[in-house]
Every structure is written in structure tokens, then in C-alpha cells.
Amino acid sequence: MFKISRLAQLITYLAPFAREEGNSGKQGLQRLLLLRSFITVISIAVWLVFQSSLGLEFSLILSAALLFFMALSVTIGYWRTKTSDLISNIELFCHLLFDVAVLIIVLLNSGGVSNPLISYLLVLLAVTATLLPRNFVIVFASMGILIYTSFLFIDLQSGHNMNGGPEEQELVFQLHLVGMWVIFLVSSILISVFVTHMANAIKDRELNLAKSRESEIRNEQLVALGTLAAGTAHALGTPLSTMAVLLTDLDKLDIEQFKNSNIKADISVLRQQVTRCKHSLTQLTRYYNKDNSEKEENSLISEFTGDIQDYIFNIHPNASIKFEIACEGDPEVIASLSVKHAVINIIENSIKAAEKHVEVSFKIIESSPPLFQISINDDGPGIPAKILEKMGEPFISTQKEKMGLGIFLANATIEKLGGTIEMFNLKTGGALTLIKLPLPKYLQG
Missing domain, CATH: 3.30.565.10 (Histidine kinase-like ATPase, C-terminal domain)
Structure with missing residues (x-):
């Protein structure tokens, strides 16, 4: 029996918190296929180990067919993730329905509602709650409850004979099955409401954090540029002041003084200060236009x-x-x-x-x-x-x-x-x- 705390832990892995919706669907499908492959391998291992002791009678032809279609679905799914950048919600939901169909076939041939594997419906519901919008979750939850209820009804109608045991034992077992159904019903509602809300809240938080990081990077770039611009303005102050003093002194000279003054030295100083200003402005331009900051x-x-x-x-x-x-x-x-x-x-x-x-x-x-x-x-x-x-x-x-x-x-x-x-x-x-x-x-x- 899955508890909400376990499902919350499952969310952190299954929910793909990506910035773009298309990329989110792609990551979701990859993780769903990974989960499908894992469950398939575990189911085969359990069946091989316990088939003799539990007396399970499962058709080899049916087993081979299920394995073939599971392998085919995984192959097609991974091919889709490689060739498509956008995986729609409908496509994800169809993959989940395929898992449900396989689960129904397995349950019909291995004990029905008394098979613990029926609780896997909760796992699929949790995956749906983390990957898809609320409407899909409601549909899947309703479908899961209907499937579980149908298996329970079939089991109760058949009487589920306890190998000739007392009627009290049969009644206790039926109450146990009904109790499992009630727990499944309550868990489905909790997942549909709270886990969906929690998954959406986490996704919103991740999107907000991503936007904040992008905004912070832009702000840092602006601050860096502003700091360099202010520094450039500060660096220009000294050469411009020097040029202003020289030009003022030159402006005060009359023609005779102008001829006798060391004008070449002053021009050299002016040229030096102009070079300094140009160098500072070039630095600022290079910083603003740089293509590869690293x-x-x-x-x-x-x-x-x-x-x-x-x-x-x-x-x-x-x-x-x-x-x-x-x-x-x-x-x-x-x-x-x-x-x-x-x-x-x-x-x-x-x-x-x-x-x-x-x-x-x-x-x-x-x-x-x-x-x-x-x-x-x-x-x-x-x-x-x-x-x-x-x-x-x-x-x-x-x-x-x-x-x-x-x-x-x-x-x-x-x-x-x-x-x-x-x-x-x-x-x-x-x-x-x-x-x-x-x-x-x-x-x-």
C-alpha cells in the first residue's frame, strides 16, 4: 500500500521541472519509459522466482505477447524522444493508458483484486498527477477507481472460495478486499487533489526560480557594464582635465608667445591624453560588444x-x-x-x-x-x-x-x-x- 509520503518522494524524481513545456513532456516520457522498463523487469523476476511456490498459472503465449508489446512500446517511446522536441499531453496520457491496459490483462490472469500488483494503479496515478494537467488526473483517477471497483465486484460475486474454509474466513477476506478498495479510493482522491496541487506548486516555484536566475544574470551584466562605464567616466576625468588646462594656457598666448612657446611638447601631451581617452572608450566598447565572455x-x-x-x-x-x-x-x-x-x-x-x-x-x-x-x-x-x-x-x-x-x-x-x-x-x-x-x-x- 502506497502512502502519501512515499508518493511525495516519487514526485521529486518523476516530475520534470523544465523551463519549456515541450522539453517537460519529453523528460516526462523518458521517465515513464524508464519506470515501465523497471516494472517489467521486476515482474518477470518475481514471476520466475515464485511461480512454482504460488501456483501461478500464466499462459506462456500471453506472457510472450505482453513482453513483445511492452518492448515495442518502450522502443517507440524512446524513438519519439530522440526524433521529436515536443511530446504532447495526449501522447503522454496514451502511454499511461497502455500501462493500464497491460495491468488489467495481468490482473485478469493472476488473481484480480487479490493480486497486490493492483496497487500499481496508484503509482500510475501519481505519475499522471506530476506530469499532466488536472483534467487528465481527474479522468485517470475516475478510471482507476472504476477498474478497482470492477475487479472487487467480480471477486465478491464469485464468492472467492477459500479452499473449503469456514464462512467466517471467507467473510474476513472479503472485508479485507473491501478495505483495500476503500484505501485505494481515499488514496486516489488524495493524490488527485493534494499531490496534483503540490506538483503544480513545485513546478511554479521552479519556473519562478528560473525566471529569477535569468533576471539576476541580466542585472549582473547591467551592473557590470554600469560599473565599467562609471569607471571609464572616472578614468576620462584626468586626461580631459589635463587637456583643458593645456588648451586654456594655449588660448592665452598671443602670436609672439605662441611662436616662442614649446608647442610641440604641449601637442605631444595632448596626443597622449587623447590616446588615453580612446583606450578607455575602447575598453568599454569591447566589454559591451564581446561575443565570448568566457x-x-x-x-x-x-x-x-x-x-x-x-x-x-x-x-x-x-x-x-x-x-x-x-x-x-x-x-x-x-x-x-x-x-x-x-x-x-x-x-x-x-x-x-x-x-x-x-x-x-x-x-x-x-x-x-x-x-x-x-x-x-x-x-x-x-x-x-x-x-x-x-x-x-x-x-x-x-x-x-x-x-x-x-x-x-x-x-x-x-x-x-x-x-x-x-x-x-x-x-x-x-x-x-x-x-x-x-x-x-x-x-x-
Whole structure:
């Protein structure tokens, strides 16, 4: 006798929670065919083991015919799952009716209502409740109750002679059969109402979760793009300000001063700043139009470091800065444009704060799990304690007329990937920034 708790466990396997209705029907048919194959094998094994002891008389011709049609139905069913992307509710229901027809034939030739296999109707009803809409469930439940009632009526009419036993024993057995029928009736109603409702609720929940995941992915992409856009706008601020100052100075010169001024040097600076702006905008365009994010987001540590060095040396040719890769081999690290932008932002802040020079080191920390660490050390005055406490907020900065947006955006980018940014003042002077990121192979999802 199946209980509702057992049926609830069965639902978690039989109910295909797919995003598309066609795919759901396909998965449902696959699991129904698997269940049919399993029951067929178990039935054959039981019949072979117990036929002599139980005195079962089952026609070999009928057995062979049933096995043939069962094998044929499984073959056709699997062929349908391979050749069709859409399995309709009607087709699923027809497969369930085929199982019922086979069960009726078996029951008619092996004890009828007294055969425990009649409870398999409940299993098929549970499958119907998890795979098909309520109308199909009601029809199947009504049909199952009618079949069980018919077998019970036939058994009671035949008197079910207990091999010459007392009438009381016959009455007790008939009451037992009626009790089984009542339990079947109640179980059918419970499955039709509660299990169907539960299966629909679980399907709705899975669909809502799928939609939420898709929405979350879209939101993350928008946030990443917005963060990079804001970072690009922040990066454009310095070169545009430099160009504005140069153009203002040039505008104040008269013709004689213009001839005598070092105009070529100013033009070189302007060209350098224009290149910097173009590079920042190119990064943003590449990020927005990228076709294969997986290939672009990870690279070897040597390539990642090379990109950072090229940018810094190009934009800050006069800066005294040392780069070092302090790790064995050439492991793969997270190297998305937003991460590069964050690292460059921190390095540029150190260049501005440094008195003489900056040291940047890249290495792998042997922790659990291993981490990619970037340390940035400058010999500047350090970070004031009040500012250090609020570092990472968007409008905190040690520089006048700055908003601290760069550090805020860098912190947001690194935290989004499961990393951290830590800033310290060194006892010997200057500041140390540690950026720690998980390695790509240890990232979840």
C-alpha cells in the first residue's frame, strides 16, 4: 500500500521541472519509459522466482505477447524522444493508458483484486498527477477507481472460495478486499487533489526560480557594464582635465608667445591624453560588444600583468614603478576588463600619492582555496586614519576636488567576484594595498 509520503518522494524524481513545456513532456516520457522498463523487469523476476511456490498459472503465449508489446512500446517511446522536441499531453496520457491496459490483462490472469500488483494503479496515478494537467488526473483517477471497483465486484460475486474454509474466513477476506478498495479510493482522491496541487506548486516555484536566475544574470551584466562605464567616466576625468588646462594656457598666448612657446611638447601631451581617452572608450566598447565572455575573462598571469604594464607605462611614462611576478609557472587568473580597470585605478592612485616610486607584485597565495594577490606599495605620506576608516565609499578621497569614485568602483568590482581590497599604512612610511581574487577554477557557478 502506497502512502502519501512515499508518493511525495516519487514526485521529486518523476516530475520534470523544465523551463519549456515541450522539453517537460519529453523528460516526462523518458521517465515513464524508464519506470515501465523497471516494472517489467521486476515482474518477470518475481514471476520466475515464485511461480512454482504460488501456483501461478500464466499462459506462456500471453506472457510472450505482453513482453513483445511492452518492448515495442518502450522502443517507440524512446524513438519519439530522440526524433521529436515536443511530446504532447495526449501522447503522454496514451502511454499511461497502455500501462493500464497491460495491468488489467495481468490482473485478469493472476488473481484480480487479490493480486497486490493492483496497487500499481496508484503509482500510475501519481505519475499522471506530476506530469499532466488536472483534467487528465481527474479522468485517470475516475478510471482507476472504476477498474478497482470492477475487479472487487467480480471477486465478491464469485464468492472467492477459500479452499473449503469456514464462512467466517471467507467473510474476513472479503472485508479485507473491501478495505483495500476503500484505501485505494481515499488514496486516489488524495493524490488527485493534494499531490496534483503540490506538483503544480513545485513546478511554479521552479519556473519562478528560473525566471529569477535569468533576471539576476541580466542585472549582473547591467551592473557590470554600469560599473565599467562609471569607471571609464572616472578614468576620462584626468586626461580631459589635463587637456583643458593645456588648451586654456594655449588660448592665452598671443602670436609672439605662441611662436616662442614649446608647442610641440604641449601637442605631444595632448596626443597622449587623447590616446588615453580612446583606450578607455575602447575598453568599454569591447566589454559591451564581446561575443565570448568566457575566453575574455580569464588569461595567464603573464598576459594579465603585461596588459597592466603596457597601460601604465604608456599613460605614465615618467613614473618610477616596478612590476614583479612572484610565483612559479604561469597560472590562469581572472582578467576581465573590469578587473584590469580596478587594478589600474589603484595603481594610478598610488602613483599620484608616491614621492618617488611604486612597487607592484603579482603572486599566488597558497591558502585554501589558493588566491591571486596583487600588492601595490608606494612611498607616499600614507592614508589619513579618518579616510582609511571610510575607504571604499564613493565620495571619500585624500585628494582635493576628487570624490574617491575610483576606489569605490574598484572595491565593487573585486567584491562582486568574491575578492577583497585591503589598505594599510606602513610603519616605514607609505601605503600598501592588497587585492585578493579567487582563481577561475575555484569560482562557483
